[in-house]
Amino acid sequence: MFCPQCGKENEAGARFCGHCGAAVGEPAPEPPPAPGRPVAPGEPVRIVDLSRAGPAVSPGLKWGVIAASVVFPIVGMGMGLYYWMRAESPEKLALGKTWFFVGLGITVFYFLLGTEQY
Template identity: 80%
Template sequence: MFCPQCGKENEAGARFCGHCGTTLVQPANEPAPERQPVPEQPVTPAEPVRIVDLTRADAGVSPGLKWGVIAASVVFPIVGIGMGLYYWMRAESPEKLATGKTWFFVGLGIIVFYLSLGTEQY
């Protein structure tokens, strides 16, 4: 079907011109395209919703992350303090709260240790 306004060709059965937006009139001798029936598909049940229990042991922090942050705190104590405050303030479980406090105090302890190395004693 051609647009009467701009002359561009459009899909058969289009209501508007794809180029200029003019309303297209269906010719009287050309029937509107029929909709094809959609074949029925079997209904599959949805996946069950998994409820997370925050009191379980696996709701905590992995051992690798625990030791990794502590090791990073030795070189960059601000990592331990930052991660510790983050986990301390956003604790979702008692284990995460304890881990956050540990990281915070390890980072703070490392800073105090580094500062004590830098002071001169007379």
């Protein structure tokens, strides 16, 4: 950066000339932050590319977890919570909720079935 007064070269970003003291110019303002949620320092950033996304899960896994939930309801609730909390797409979010509530429903059903008095 050159001084408009004396023509001497100064360091980049200098506000005043180091030779004559004249105002050289204001440093360029920082660019505004990108829109969206601010990211805390050290927080990992997950970038999800939905343009290459295939189906949320295979149909076999979808129905397999529901079938396993009938025998072991904790499987449905566990997989449901996992997909619910780590959803990368609306389809996985809906699938996680479905698995969770199927597992919860089967648990309530087993509880009611087991508490029946004879």
